[in-house]
Amino acid sequence: MKKISNKKQNLHKNTINIITLAVFVIIIILADVFLIASHDRTFSPKENRVLQQAPELTGDGLASGKYMTQAEDFVADQFFLRDGWISYKMNVDKILGKKESNGIYLGKNGYLIEAAAVPDEKNMSKNLDAIADFCSRHDFNAVMSVVPNAVSICSHLLPAGAPAADQMKYLADIRERLSGVLQFADVSETLNSHNREYIYYKSDHHWTSLGAYHAFNYIAPYIGIDSPVNAYDIYCVTDSFTGTLSSASGAASVRDEIDIYVPKSDVRYVVEYVNENEKSTTVYRSEALETNSKYDVFLGGNHPLIRIRTTAGRDRNLMIIKDSYANAFVQFLLPYYDSIYIVDPRYYSDDIEKLLSEGSITDVLFLYNLNTFVEDNSIAGVLETF
Amino acid sequence: MIFSSTFFLCVFLPVTLILYYAVPWKFKNFLLLLASLIFYAWGEPVYVFLMMFSIVFNYIAGIQLGDLKKQRRFKTRKSVFLFTLIVNIAMLCFFKYYGFVLSNINALFGTDIPVRQLSLPIGISFYTFQILSYVIDVYWGKVNVQFNIIDFGAYITMFPQLIAGPIVRYEDIRRQLRRRTITLAKVSDGAAWFIRGLGKKVLLANNIGMLYDAVFAIPASDRPVLTAWLGIIAYTFQIYFDFSGYSDMAIGLGKMMGFKFLRNFDYPYVSTSVTEFWRRWHISLGTWFREYVYIPLGGNRVNAARHIRNILVVWALTGLWHGSDWAYILWGLYYGLLLLLEKYFLGKYISRAPRFLAHLYALVTVIFGWLIFTAPSVQALGLNFSAMFGALGNGFADGGTWYYFASNLLLLILCILCSTPVVWRIFCRISYEKSSAGRIFAVVCYALIFTTSLAYLVNSTYNPFLYFKF
Numbered sequence A: 001m002k003k004i005s006n007k008k009q010n011l012h013k014n015t016i017n018i019i020t021l022a023v024f025v026i027i028i029i030l031a032d033v034f035l036i037a038s039h040d041r042t043f044s045p046k047e048n049r050v051l052q053q054a055p056e057l058t059g060d061g062l063a064s065g066k067y068m069t070q071a072e073d074f075v076a077d078q079f080f081l082r083d084g085w086i087s088y089k090m091n092v093d094k095i096l097g098k099k100e101s102n103g104i105y106l107g108k109n110g111y112l113i114e115a116a117a118v119p120d121e122k123n124m125s126k127n128l129d130a131i132a133d134f135c136s137r138h139d140f141n142a143v144m145s146v147v148p149n150a151v152s153i154c155s156h157l158l159p160a161g162a163p164a165a166d167q168m169k170y171l172a173d174i175r176e177r178l179s180g181v182l183q184f185a186d187v188s189e190t191l192n193s194h195n196r197e198y199i200y201y202k203s204d205h206h207w208t209s210l211g212a213y214h215a216f217n218y219i220a221p222y223i224g225i226d227s228p229v230n231a232y233d234i235y236c237v238t239d240s241f242t243g244t245l246s247s248a249s250g251a252a253s254v255r256d257e258i259d260i261y262v263p264k265s266d267v268r269y270v271v272e273y274v275n276e277n278e279k280s281t282t283v284y285r286s287e288a289l290e291t292n293s294k295y296d297v298f299l300g301g302n303h304p305l306i307r308i309r310t311t312a313g314r315d316r317n318l319m320i321i322k323d324s325y326a327n328a329f330v331q332f333l334l335p336y337y338d339s340i341y342i343v344d345p346r347y348y349s350d351d352i353e354k355l356l357s358e359g360s361i362t363d364v365l366f367l368y369n370l371n372t373f374v375e376d377n378s379i380a381g382v383l384e385t386f
Numbered sequence B: 001m002i003f004s005s006t007f008f009l010c011v012f013l014p015v016t017l018i019l020y021y022a023v024p025w026k027f028k029n030f031l032l033l034l035a036s037l038i039f040y041a042w043g044e045p046v047y048v049f050l051m052m053f054s055i056v057f058n059y060i061a062g063i064q065l066g067d068l069k070k071q072r073r074f075k076t077r078k079s080v081f082l083f084t085l086i087v088n089i090a091m092l093c094f095f096k097y098y099g100f101v102l103s104n105i106n107a108l109f110g111t112d113i114p115v116r117q118l119s120l121p122i123g124i125s126f127y128t129f130q131i132l133s134y135v136i137d138v139y140w141g142k143v144n145v146q147f148n149i150i151d152f153g154a155y156i157t158m159f160p161q162l163i164a165g166p167i168v169r170y171e172d173i174r175r176q177l178r179r180r181t182i183t184l185a186k187v188s189d190g191a192a193w194f195i196r197g198l199g200k201k202v203l204l205a206n207n208i209g210m211l212y213d214a215v216f217a218i219p220a221s222d223r224p225v226l227t228a229w230l231g232i233i234a235y236t237f238q239i240y241f242d243f244s245g246y247s248d249m250a251i252g253l254g255k256m257m258g259f260k261f262l263r264n265f266d267y268p269y270v271s272t273s274v275t276e277f278w279r280r281w282h283i284s285l286g287t288w289f290r291e292y293v294y295i296p297l298g299g300n301r302v303n304a305a306r307h308i309r310n311i312l313v314v315w316a317l318t319g320l321w322h323g324s325d326w327a328y329i330l331w332g333l334y335y336g337l338l339l340l341l342e343k344y345f346l347g348k349y350i351s352r353a354p355r356f357l358a359h360l361y362a363l364v365t366v367i368f369g370w371l372i373f374t375a376p377s378v379q380a381l382g383l384n385f386s387a388m389f390g391a392l393g394n395g396f397a398d399g400g401t402w403y404y405f406a407s408n409l410l411l412l413i414l415c416i417l418c419s420t421p422v423v424w425r426i427f428c429r430i431s432y433e434k435s436s437a438g439r440i441f442a443v444v445c446y447a448l449i450f451t452t453s454l455a456y457l458v459n460s461t462y463n464p465f466l467y468f469k470f
Helices: A006-037 A059-064 A066-077 A082-095 A121-137 A167-177 A188-193 A209-223 A244-249 A286-290 A324-328 A352-358 A370-375 A379-383 B006-022 B025-043 B048-070 B074-109 B124-140 B149-157 B170-178 B184-217 B225-256 B274-280 B283-294 B304-322 B326-352 B355-374 B378-388 B399-418 B422-431 B436-458
Strands: A104-106 A112-114 A141-147 A232-241 A256-263 A269-273 A278-280 A305-310 A317-322 A339-343 A363-369
Touching: A006 B006, A006 B184, A006 B422, A006 B436, A059 A066, A066 B006, A082 B436, A104 A244, A112 A244, A121 A167, A121 A370, A121 A379, A141 A209, A141 A370, A167 A370, A188 A209, A209 A256, A209 A324, A209 A363, A232 A286, A317 A324, A317 A379, A324 A363, A339 A352, A363 A370, B006 B025, B006 B436, B025 B048, B025 B149, B048 B074, B048 B124, B048 B149, B074 B124, B124 B149, B124 B170, B124 B283, B149 B170, B184 B225, B184 B399, B184 B436, B225 B355, B225 B378, B225 B399, B274 B283, B274 B326, B274 B355, B283 B304, B304 B326, B326 B355, B326 B378, B355 B378, B399 B422, B422 B436
Parallel strands: A141 A363, A317 A339, A317 A363
Antiparallel strands: A104 A112, A232 A256, A269 A278, A269 A305, A305 A339
16 A cells, blocks of 8 residues: 555545534434424333433422433433434344343344342342241132243243353242242243243243143142133234333344133133222233233233132132232133132232132232242232231 | 433533534633533532632632742742642542541541541542642742633633543643634544544443443352453453543543643553553543652652652552542552562563563553452452452353353454554554545444444443542
8 A cells, every 4th residue: 555645644534534523413413403393202112111301490400410310311212213223223232242132131033031130138038928927827728839930941042151040049949938838839840841832922021821821730739720621712812012121122123922811611700900990801901902011911911909700609719919920820710719819019008808808718829920029029018917 | 411421412512512613712711611510510510519619719729829929928828838739638538538538447446437428529539630730830830820710710620521531731721721723623633533432432331341240240259260351351441441432532522622632541451561551541640640749759869768659659649549448549559569560670571571471461460450440348359359260169161151252252352453553553544545435434434433322322221430439
């Protein structure tokens, strides 16, 4: 290469810099024009979160710095072509060879897998003590099932070598600490033996109906179901479900199917959303399929208390104390109980003892996924007596 | 407010620059002062008053030092000087070292004084050192008294370097405060500097920083040897690209407003000795300590014993400047000792050794330096150190090691290349080619760096500010 003079070099450098400056200025102007012209996007379906609106200027907001934070979020949230920038970033990450994004592994076969949550020891001890105390106060049949997450059941789908915390260790610890208090229905082996099947969603942290089905077959004898029907009408209700992991990681291309399993039985039922004062003759909410949170097709998502009354006539009444994993599980239970009380301690704040006697509860099932259970801070509050 | 945010780029910067260019010269410093105060108040709505007090106090002190010189009242002048010095240092110490000193007193005397550490005003270490450079130089008669409080305030608060340096000495900038030029060449050169700095910070530092965070989130007792090394190497790159990225952005913003700051980093990781490393790392801080501590103490023009004392004092203070914890003092002394060792003993061997060996020596010492720097406690330092040599029995590597390695390989290669002058040299070579293709290539590079950084900022979930402790 021929060496060119310093003067020429400077000239070239200036040209480059000036065009660079132009690019810099144009992009900023574009961003500002769009910000001023259209800054009213309230919700990002892709990220599944509410976007910051123009903050109001107040003295308090200024002094505490809240106004500043909101103003900064506002500019980032209302940035023009925001979704495009996010996909762009994801692609750069991919080129860089990154295998995780915001604590979510970009696994094999398009699977997005949430990293294992680390137990919050303090709250977990409180919860376990409260559960032990609650069960010893009453003489119902107490069963617990804490479901391991995809990160440990489907570890073959993780990026090679991805460090995953040892969920089985946490599970064994929980089981050990509740031994003698209740029956522990450990579904990990069952799920492991089906781990090549579609038992967790690819884009969401929940299990599929198939996952819940396998677990149900295992748990059934514990909760007094001797001969499950084992005949279902299976319907695929959507094939365009993009779940929370998709939005949280920014990996937008993954789509899931949602199946529902309707037991073949003559039992009729009524679902009552107590706090909402709504009734329904089905556990499925088809309107949820029109929204972004399609998993809410099961019981319309989480509610403080749901009461289901059936025509089963078996003299058994079940209470489920649960997180959202149970939502896809309830469909399997309908033929076997006269009533099912579904309590979500994260939202329920009423007297649980009253429910026990009102419903003549014979069986209590604690149904959680491990990630939620080890971080939960609400169970103890609901189980302790007033 | 930090530079690497969409708010700064799209709101603060354009508004400030448009107003700054629009007003006539005699108002430019006032505008700069105003913008800088808003910039500071944005992150520190309360402490901005502390900074304003500092400006007024030192402005008056400067004038008094000048008056007393004219009146030839040298004794009083010395007292005023010492008083000013003490007030400035006391303010710094109160906010930065109060908690540290108290907890040490408690530990030492078994007392139980409640420790309530106030939050540290951002950038106080940087602007206090700028103020001190003015006060000391005025006292020494090296510079004239600044009678214009707006110029003085603009110097102290100047937002480009306010929160993360470089530490601009008054001497280096006093003329520019009165007379500087704004040309298209300078402004566009500033934009190029800024984009390079933004890329270093957002693309390299933030991304490799996640590797460091991931590794150090594993308890030392579970960390295999290779993983431990990967982690600290990741930090080595993170702090360099973060800090030098900030400095480059500051230099670029300065240029866009007609200033010329001295460069703060000069490829420190190509050094072949610790002595060379500190000539290339955070140059403005090294210069400050040399000018205002080391040389006044006698520098190296004293006998060996005093020289050793001088070095150790300077480096203990350098360590302490970075944060109020024993780990920082230890880190400073570590470098003090290494510098002494090189000066009195190792130097001749290093200069004779093969270049790559000398280079390896420098890199490894610097990496151990960062290990001390990041240690939350002396005990943790011991554990982190042991993990790097397999003393905790976790083997050489595990599945996680290869995962971290594979998913960061490209980034690591980029970091290695970008910490040497090679990339910049090749970039220049191509862009100065005769044909216009070279120039197109260069502009595309800048555009890509800028847009990619923006994409990361829009999706910002990880954008740490590392200098809260400085």
